[in-house]
Amino acid sequence: MESDVRLAYTERGTGLPLVLLHGNGENREYFHSQMEPFSACFRVIAVDTRGHGATPRGRAPFTLAQFAEDLRALLDDLGIEKTDLLGYSDGGNIALLFALQSPERVRRLVLNGANLCPSGMKWFPWLAIDIQYALALALSRLSPKTVRRRELLGLMATQPHIRPPALKALALPVLVIAGTHDVIRQRHTREIAHNLKNSHLVLIRGGHAIAQESPAAFNAAVLAFLTDPPGALV
Numbered sequence: 001m002e003s004d005v006r007l008a009y010t011e012r013g014t015g016l017p018l019v020l021l022h023g024n025g026e027n028r029e030y031f032h033s034q035m036e037p038f039s040a041c042f043r044v045i046a047v048d049t050r051g052h053g054a055t056p057r058g059r060a061p062f063t064l065a066q067f068a069e070d071l072r073a074l075l076d077d078l079g080i081e082k083t084d085l086l087g088y089s090d091g092g093n094i095a096l097l098f099a100l101q102s103p104e105r106v107r108r109l110v111l112n113g114a115n116l117c118p119s120g121m122k123w124f125p126w127l128a129i130d131i132q133y134a135l136a137l138a139l140s141r142l143s144p145k146t147v148r149r150r151e152l153l154g155l156m157a158t159q160p161h162i163r164p165p166a167l168k169a170l171a172l173p174v175l176v177i178a179g180t181h182d183v184i185r186q187r188h189t190r191e192i193a194h195n196l197k198n199s200h201l202v203l204i205r206g207g208h209a210i211a212q213e214s215p216a217a218f219n220a221a222v223l224a225f226l227t228d229p230p231g232a233l234v
Helices: 035-039 064-078 090-101 123-139 144-158 164-169 186-195 215-226
Strands: 009-012 017-021 043-047 083-088 106-112 174-179 199-204
Touching: 009 035, 017 064, 017 090, 035 043, 035 215, 043 064, 064 090, 083 090, 090 106, 090 164, 106 215, 123 144, 164 186, 174 186, 174 215, 186 199, 199 215
Parallel strands: 017 043, 017 083, 083 106, 106 174, 174 199
Antiparallel strands: 009 043
């Protein structure tokens, strides 16, 4: 699998690299409240994933696995051998897939509102996404204008598919962080943390988008995790 696009990104700060991956249908501007505080400590690189923001759709498959390959290509282009990764929602799923494929390229990992499978979502939003995806699938056969919506909904309705035992292969430090009223089931979030050997779970009062809803609490938790001395979380 290769990348046929180059990810658009914003870079700020110096030091250890920290890549930020936004969620479904969004772009790097999602992290507007994180760029300044994070760049005081890190070389922050906020990207637009394939078909989002200023990054073109390209011709490769519109899948989370392809997005992880796109990320690999960007890191290669930037000469980054190892990085911290922070992914929100689908961005968290991409970050997890990348870490599972190339653990040697990730120093620390932050998973915000990630899920291992579509059923990790609460039943109502999961059902709503499935219904919207089925409708978009039907309409996209009639109108090319609905293809993008079908692809975006398809990411949430059909992906990812990561078995919990697969997480046990990751030994690197991982922060699992979510809102107390997240769209992802709290039991599912706890299952992710439980299956990771070296994880730290933080729940912040709020919904799915806690980086925007409660940026002070979110930023403090992330920075405390990323700047801990090596071995502190083992």
